[in-house]
Amino acid sequence: MTFVIGRFIPVDPVLAIVGDHATQSTYEKTRLSIGLDRPIPEQYLIYLNKLIHGDLGTSVITSQPVLTDLLHFFPATLELATVATVLGVIVGVPAGVLAGATRGRWPDQIVRVVGLFGYSMPVFWMGLVGLFVFYGKLNWTAGPGRIDVGYEDVVDPKTGILLLDSALAGEWDAFRSAAAHLVLPSIILGYLSLAYIARMTRSFTIGQLSQEYATTALLKGRSFWGMVWRHAFPNILVPLVTVIGLSYATLLEGAVLTETVFAWPGLGLYITQSLFNADMNAVLGGTIVVGAVFIGINLLSDVLYRIIDPRLRLQ
């Protein structure tokens, strides 16, 4: 699909490489060298064949293999999205359960207002204000980018996840720098994810508390909160896995606005810039990663369902 779009949009991929001022013969030579003279189905097969062998083509802009680029950009997104999702789950799930169980009373109202902020504030605005206050004024956190320039080549990028790499290498100064850079964007993305997760958890909780088995638990002598956590909560987990997976997948696709504000060299930034430059190999590669992430997370959710819900296990 992405391949088809890439071939049919009215952008000349040859021009993107050779530039506007190339001669006709250079143009033709390049056109032949990237195989654009062949029929489109054949081009597709060639692309697929290369894909199977791990060759995603070369990026026009960085003139590196797209795979190398992705291995550089994706871990940045992975790091940010994972920390943000962990924050969102750790705060959002208990907050949602609390709100659902105290429906209409003040804890519910507080969670609702906090969530509403997360929903309605534009993320780039929060990012800018956050940078201004916590970096510019208070200097509590580091500024844009993933790590201070001085540490950039200190650690060997084994995984590309700076926190992990620096911790593995024992470079604790680099670790602190990476963490200081990560804290603000991950809190902002985590807040978004928290708002969504808390809202969904609240409505799942309300749904489960109206079930008769909740009354049964009280009838046995369970306290209200004992019933909420031991009976209702495990039942909430099933739909919650979907919600968390979805939220995580969305963040993994790259949060373009956040990545832009924080100059975070992630997947969203990479795909967007490639798109602006008509770098179709890069766009295609990025899209494949996004698709793979989505499939992977869905697979993981399916496995988790079966662990949580006995009704879905095969007999």
Place this chain on the structure above:
Amino acid sequence: MTMTVPLLEVRDLSVTFRTEGVVTQAVRNVSFVLGRERLGIVGESGSGKSTTGRAVLGLVPAHGSVSASRLALNGEDLRHLTQHQWSRYRGRRMALVMQDPKFSLNPIMTVEKQITEAWRLHRRTTAAEARKHAAAMLEAVSIDDPERVLRLYPHQLSGGMGQRVMIAAMLIAEPELLIADEAISALDVTVGNEVLAILDRLVAERGMGLIFISHNLTAVAGLCDRVVVMYGGRVVEECAARDLAHARHPYTRALLAAAPSLDEPRASLASVVRDPAWLT
């Protein structure tokens, strides 16, 4: 303790629901006294019989308010209990079996966990001991292979099995009072009769008091000692179960006339024609 203290005393029990400014009186000045006997509460949907049962257990929803001049179990006043105090009565002293085990059992917990729960909440005990009690409890509700059933989940049980599991879960901590709220209404007739027989036997064996809430007049007449007939939130008649056929109140007579019978098949059943005077 003297022999004169009844198991349960309910006097002038009223339950009022307030939803968006609309006040509904679900139960109006209901009074009855229960010894270690079986009391049937009959009446149509909305007559307040289920709400009465739940009010006795302190389980009226938050938007409802309960008032009574007396509500006591074994002479202990239940009217001003905190939630924490209620949780010591529920399960241990009194319990309730609901209509449909499909909904009243937790779908993702094993039978073992659900049966042992009340036992473990009210007694200091080990998991192994609780499991032994649960197995014995399953045998008491006539389940053949308790060890196997303990490992199952609710969706693997039939309706009759589910209701037996529910009864086992409610009786394991040996309450003195059991309320059965339409406990056989969701089951088909044969299975329902089996469950009824189990209830009958357990109540006799354990010397419990039973409140059997039902719209099934035949079941009530067969099982209970006394019957309370409710209509519009009030008790309109109270009589011995064996006298139910000779009940005097026109509503009870109308209910009896509307019940189908295998012995005297009728082409069409009488419908209950309501008289506003019954509400006064």
